[in-house]
Amino acid sequence: MAQTLEAIKYSNGELYVLDQLQLPHLTHFDKVTTIQDGHAAIKEMKTRGAPAIAIVAALSLAVDLQNRYNLGEFDSTSSAVEFVRQSLEYLKTSRPTAVNLFDAAKKLWLIVEERAKIASSSLDIVDTYVKAAETMLEEDVKDNKNIGAHGAKFILENSKSSKVSVLTHCNTGSLATAGWGTALGIIRDLNQSGSLKHAYCTETRPYNQGSRLTAYELVYEKIPSTLVCDSMVSALLRQNPDITAIVVGADRVAANGDTANKIGTYQLAITAKYHGVHFIVAAPSTSIDLTTKCGADIVIEERPAKEVVQVTGAIVGAQVTSDSVPRETVQVAAHGINVWNPSFDVTPANLISCVVTEKGAIVKKGSDEEFDIASFLSA
């Protein structure tokens, strides 16, 4: 089986981030040396996907801190601590919806704040922060593999057939995480065990994470798969009773199970319910925000109108080299039309069959058919 793709390369204090705006045409890594580079990569969506956003933010501060320490910029322990605090606040302003970034910033700050009570030098603070950020990178791949295994088990246990077809939305794979992926990790797991009949991925308008990124991952790993436009899913489910489940990721799961994910997820959940197809949310527990009671409290990012009215792609037939692919941006909508471009929507918990985390599959219990996520996580 082919190696999974990599979006984040980090070693010896150096960070390179795959520029996903160039995919699927060109593999180009940008070197990230400052928190400003990390912030821009996230805001411009060169790197995206809830777990990857958190990890790139955390590691951009790790490299920035080390560089500043080597240049002698911290004259005291408290100056290093203050730099960490301000940098985490700044990184949190890059994108608002995915909770993983806020969760990571909170955990990293708590570790540094605790260490600051006994640290005798700025180096101690730098080392403590860097180690904590590196641990997040390592943990994410482990968590994704567990999500993949739990999700595949849930689907197979709830299917009449030993080989299943599934549909996914947006990109939740190696490109959206430190590796392997969440919802796409479930597809990988099913494929690896010979239990996947076919995977379908949506285009995921307007930003096309499905056709540009998920399709790229599926083709790269030779997973049997088909791309459909977002508007084709209901027709596909009606025509193809083999599709057992729709699996999606999450940017934030509220305490009651309401889930913010890529725009278009909600309509998939409605059609899944109508067609009797399992609707599965796959996410690390770091995507669960128990402080947000329900979906109405989740801040939904709105993106620029140009992402809807324009399309950028490689020019068909143009001369391609290993480091450049001629690309063109064209206007596809009528000039002057008003645009609404929310990047995410909220799927109510009552449309979700199960939330799969690295700790297992959370299903609804009792006659009121509600998730008890807090008890599951604390068990």
Ligand SMILES: CSC[C@@H](O)[C@@H](O)C(=O)COP(=O)(O)O
């Ligand atoms: C494992 S990634 C989960 C989600 O972050 C994913 O489904 C998604 O909505 C990504 O949105 P994006 O705008 O590309 O960052």
